Structure formats: structure tokens, C-alpha cells
Amino acid sequence: MQVVKMYTTAVCPYCIRAKQLLKARGVENIEEIRIDQNPAERNQMMAITGRRTVPQIFIGSTHVGGCDELVALDAQGGLLPLLQAA
Numbered sequence: 001m002q003v004v005k006m007y008t009t010a011v012c013p014y015c016i017r018a019k020q021l022l023k024a025r026g027v028e029n030i031e032e033i034r035i036d037q038n039p040a041e042r043n044q045m046m047a048i049t050g051r052r053t054v055p056q057i058f059i060g061s062t063h064v065g066g067c068d069e070l071v072a073l074d075a076q077g078g079l080l081p082l083l084q085a086a
Contacts, residue, residue: 001027002060002083007045009036014067015055021070025079059083 004027008015019030035042035054042052049056049063057064059082064070073079 002085003031004029004083005031005033005058007033007035007041007056008054009034012054018055018057018067018070021074021079025074025083027083060085 004022006015006018008019022030033041033045035045045054045056046052051066053066055066057066057070062082064073064082070079073082
């Protein structure tokens with residue numbers, strides 16, 4: 001299974017929803033980067049993604065986007081193949 005990395009904050013409901021969906025699809029470990037605890041991480045996230053909002057989700061080297069994009073990817077049947085890609 002691919003490595004999942006997610007930029008999050010402590011009280012973000014979209015982050016919680018995204019984590020729940022990923023766990024439901026078999027993801028056991030999510031590398032969380034808390035941008036509320038480290039402002040430098042927010043700057044890095046913005047430089048990489050061009051976005052300011054959380055969550056920002058990466059599966060392997062693929063930037064999925066936020067929670068809405070993750071849910072849409074799952075609804076289209078693309079999430080599991082991306083997670084299982086070698």
C-alpha cells in the first residue's frame with residue numbers, strides 16, 4: 001500500500017472525515033503533518049500545493065487534494081487502485 005501523507009490541523013472536520021475514509025479503505029498509517037503546530041510546515045504545504053486549506057492529501061507522490069477531492073476519487077473508483085499502486 002502506498003504511503004499516505006496528510007497536512008492537517010487539530011480541529012479540522014474535513015481532516016477527520018478524510019482520515020475516516022482512508023482507514024475504511026484499509027490505510028493503517030497516515031503520516032500527519034500538523035500545520036497548526038508548525039507554521040513552517042504550512043508554508044511548505046502552500047509551496048508544494050498552491051493551497052492554503054487543510055487537509056492536503058498525498059498518496060505516494062500523487063497530490064489528491066482535499067477531502068472533497070478524496071471523496072470524489074473514491075466515488076469514481078479511483079482511490080483503491082491509487083492506494084494499491086506499487
